[in-house]
Amino acid sequence: MREKIMYLLAAAGIGLVTWTLYKVWFVLPKEANVAAYQILYFHVPAAFTAFTGFFTALVLSGLYLGTGNLRYDALAAGVVEVALAFASINLITGMIWARYAWGIWWTWDARLTSMLTCWLIYAGYLILRRAIDEPTQRARLSAFLAILGCVDVGFVYKSIEWFRTQHPSPVLSIRSGGGMGPGMETPIYWNWLAMLCLGTVLVMVRMRQEEISREIDSLRRLAHAY
Amino acid sequence: MTFLRQSLAIAAKDLRSEMRTKEALNASLAFAVVIFLLFSFAFDPANLNIDVNDYAGGLLWLAFAFAGALSLNRSFARELQNDCLDALVASPAAPGVLFLGKALANFALLLAVEIVSLAVFSVMYDVRLRAQLGWIIMVILLTTWAITVIGTAFSALTVNLRMRELMLPILTYPFLIPALLAAILLTADLFAGKPISAANAIWLRVLVAFDVIFSLLAVVFIDIVLVG
Numbered sequence: 001m002r003e004k005i006m007y008l009l010a011a012a013g014i015g016l017v018t019w020t021l022y023k024v025w026f027v028l029p030k031e032a033n034v035a036a037y038q039i040l041y042f043h044v045p046a047a048f049t050a051f052t053g054f055f056t057a058l059v060l061s062g063l064y065l066g067t068g069n070l071r072y073d074a075l076a077a078g079v080v081e082v083a084l085a086f087a088s089i090n091l092i093t094g095m096i097w098a099r100y101a102w103g104i105w106w107t108w109d110a111r112l113t114s115m116l117t118c119w120l121i122y123a124g125y126l127i128l129r130r131a132i133d134e135p136t137q138r139a140r141l142s143a144f145l146a147i148l149g150c151v152d153v154g155f156v157y158k159s160i161e162w163f164r165t166q167h168p169s170p171v172l173s174i175r176s177g178g179g180m181g182p183g184m185e186t187p188i189y190w191n192w193l194a195m196l197c198l199g200t201v202l203v204m205v206r207m208r209q210e211e212i213s214r215e216i217d218s219l220r221r222l223a224h225a226y
Numbered sequence: 227m228t229f230l231r232q233s234l235a236i237a238a239k240d241l242r243s244e245m246r247t248k249e250a251l252n253a254s255l256a257f258a259v260v261i262f263l264l265f266s267f268a269f270d271p272a273n274l275n276i277d278v279n280d281y282a283g284g285l286l287w288l289a290f291a292f293a294g295a296l297s298l299n300r301s302f303a304r305e306l307q308n309d310c311l312d313a314l315v316a317s318p319a320a321p322g323v324l325f326l327g328k329a330l331a332n333f334a335l336l337l338a339v340e341i342v343s344l345a346v347f348s349v350m351y352d353v354r355l356r357a358q359l360g361w362i363i364m365v366i367l368l369t370t371w372a373i374t375v376i377g378t379a380f381s382a383l384t385v386n387l388r389m390r391e392l393m394l395p396i397l398t399y400p401f402l403i404p405a406l407l408a409a410i411l412l413t414a415d416l417f418a419g420k421p422i423s424a425a426n427a428i429w430l431r432v433l434v435a436f437d438v439i440f441s442l443l444a445v446v447f448i449d450i451v452l453v454g
Contacts (some may be wrong), residue, residue, distance in 0.1 A: 065450060113403075120400035127396060132385045141383055145452045148379070148401070148443060155404045155436065 006204050007195045016194030023187045039097045045192035046090040047115070049199055051153065053083025053121065060218035061143035069158045073139035077129055078086060078206040080122050082199045087119045232319045236327025241334060243304070250297035251335060258293040258343040262350055265289075271351055272285075279366050282353045283413030287406050289343065291373060294336050295395050298377035301328050302385040311385065321449035329378040329444075357415040365412045368433040372405035375437065379444040382451050408432040 024038045060076035063069070094112065095105050106112065126143050132138035244250060265285045271278050305311035314324055344366070348355050355362060377398050384393040399406075408429040415426050422430060 050304060116402045117400050124397045131389055140450050144447055147447060150403055151439060
């Protein structure tokens with residue numbers, strides 16, 4: 001059953017990405033006044049997916065603290081790993097675009113700095129997990145860090161309004177920008193959905209890997225017992 | 227009321243034991259001065275084309291944050307000897323009390339380090355403190371509390387870890403960026419003689435919000451870390 005869901009989600013994700021690519025390359029106008037704007041359709045959804053993941057990790061950490069079920073903790077760790085991958089996609093696509101549009105790979109603009117901060121916070125989360133051997137202690141401490149980290153992400157997300165920035169201001173209508181032409185905004189959301197599907201698949205693969213490694217561990221212990 | 231009284235008792239205990247050895251105090255003070263010295267090689271403070279006031283805010287807060295991590299590392303680690311930490315957790319004081327007491331003691335220690343090193347700093351880098359002294363003190367108090375609250379929470383988090391000394395800065399500094407950034411921008415303005423106005427008051431609000439939110443979160447959730 002789980003295999004089927006995984007394949008279904010993966011197919012849906014790949015289908016949606018293909019559809020977005022088709023839209024971006026063949027339907028949307030080529031000459032917009034912003035250079036290489038097409039990368040936006042991956043840059044923005046990747047950030048959305050990363051933030052969705054960080055928030056999901058908060059909920060899962062809360063669930064772990066409420067129930068004491070270690071499965072939630074393992075799930076939270078898997079979600080953070082995948083969200084961090086999407087945050088990296090966001091940073092890298094942003095850097096590629098910056099090189100093209102601004103002529104530099106990196107600038108210490110507020111939004112870039114805050115995304116990097118987010119990345120470092122959750123990288124710290126994963127580093128912390130590796131430094132603790134005892135499962136319940138690891139789960140407790142990382143749940144605490146996930147709660148504080150998510151609040152810090154909130155600070156970071158609000159920061160665009162607080163900082164003076166050279167990052168293009170939000171153009172999506174949900175952020176009361178509304179500067180995009182008709183039909184240009186929807187592919188962003190479809191690609192977000194695609195990335196969520198693919199991200200879920202990755203988390204599921206990660207969970208299976210985790211389960212298998214736990215099984216190997218217990219088998220090894222069993223073998224040692226004889 | 228008992229909450230506050232117990233916290234103060236813990237803070238007094240920490241301060242007393244620190245005053246007897248002055249280990250962390252001396253080390254972080256010396257460390258701050260070493261950092262000031264090193265900064266003088268990063269750019270030429272005597273160059274007339276450079277306005278030191280533009281950089282001073284950043285230099286100052288980086289030195290304070292680095293010096294802070296030194297003493298914060300010791301905060302919970304010093305309780306590991308003779309299982310003092312277990313005894314403290316087992317005592318009638320709630321984990322929140324233990325955290326708040328430790329945070330208050332760290333706040334006082336870091337503040338002491340900062341006052342002395344600020345004096346040294348203003349002499350070494352010829353920084354004008356007097357014009358906006360009131361606001362400078364305000365920013366120092368708010369930011370020091372931000373460093374203390376995050377640092378103490380993560381000091382509790384990392385106390386039983388291998389690589390404790392390494393984990394604390396890795397976790398603490400990215401978390402502190404909103405607060406440190408606000409402090410650096412405010413301090414730079416204040417050193418330049420500009421008062422707090424509509425243009426930079428937002429940063430003061432960032433600092434206050436950061437302090438309030440993370441203090442509450444840490445006091446409420448610290449029992450996850452200390453007790454489980």
